[in-house]
Amino acid sequence: MARKLFELCGTDPVRRFSPYCWRSRMALAHKGLEAEVVPWRFTETEALAFTGSDKVPVLVDGAKTIADSWSIAEYLEECYPEAPNLFQASPAAQRFVATWSDTVLMPALARLIVSDIPPLLDAKDRAYFVESRERRFGMKLAQVTAGREARLPEFRALLLPLRHLLRYQPFLGGAAPDYGDYCVFGTLMWPRVVSPLRLLEPDDAVHDWQERMLDLHGGLAREVPAAAP
């Protein structure tokens, strides 16, 4: 297949957990586009050398190579305009959902689940991951996530704007999902795949929305095993 998406995984290639790769995977599915999964691990920098990027997702589409999930979404919208729209307006007009996911949800999730990731990685990646993240947090990863159960209500409170919006409509996109939904959903695939923590309570409207998202596109995201029992 001429289309490939490099996606982060652990030792087990099935366990794709990157929130940004999930945004791109869902965006491709939304457009009805297939793309071979190329499993990629943190330290495989040489495998990405040809892309000019050292991070995934990277989309290779025929002769074109696009790195960065936002750029991939813009590319798909521009090059496949006839398919269902990812953005109902200019991408810029819907960017706020992405920046909220990136700057509010991601750091909060990291503090809840970062210690769940090393066991999923092989030795080389694990050493890289633990060293780089301990440097970032300035402490052992087990310390970062210590007492996390008690911090769950605080995390759930961060989802209030989404929860409130779901009173009015079933998706961020309105009656149907768009890239805003994929941004938040992708972000939440990260804890879903790596962590036994039950982030969402079953009576939360955000939980219901996540279930609807898991059903999309033939249930492609549901096929990846969740870490929680």
Added chain:
Amino acid sequence: MARKLFELCGTDPVRRFSPYCWRSRMALAHKGLEAEVVPWRFTETEALAFTGSDKVPVLVDGAKTIADSWSIAEYLEECYPEAPNLFQASPAAQRFVATWSDTVLMPALARLIVSDIPPLLDAKDRAYFVESRERRFGMKLAQVTAGREARLPEFRALLLPLRHLLRYQPFLGGAAPDYGDYCVFGTLMWPRVVSPLRLLEPDDAVHDWQERMLDLHGGLAREVPAAAP
């Protein structure tokens, strides 16, 4: 004039401070529509009886009466489609900015500035406001805002998603403002008009954005005096 917008004010009718009224006022200006300001105060419920609502903003447009800022925005977009678009897509696809403003910024602002409002109100409104808000907070308003200077960094941190977005583009709408900008801007007009607190630091990208917003539509929002010296 056949078009009127009921807007909340204090004793001084010039001091219009309602975040939701500002959303509607800016939306009208965006559409190039004039509307007479009808000053309204908290306890003037009988003046709104004909509208079926007990809150402002209320727009009266010829024979039509529309309450609620979101409904007003939808109405303007639907009835004045030829004017500049308030929403670049379906309103639903851009609703997240509004729910974020409503559920994150508004409660945080209330805890910083609620005690600044009573001095701006006449005796009857002041009694209503103080009693209803003290009941809501379960304490004296001075206690709600006690130590607020020390809480400013926490408030500024809440603006991170907007600050981050402004790295990419000058407005939430992209190259030009849209209703997402008016939602956040309207929310920030509330502290601007009522409180001496300097919410934003001058080197904050959000401050620069607010200045650009104040310049819009002939500087209509700048004409209302700011409370800070």
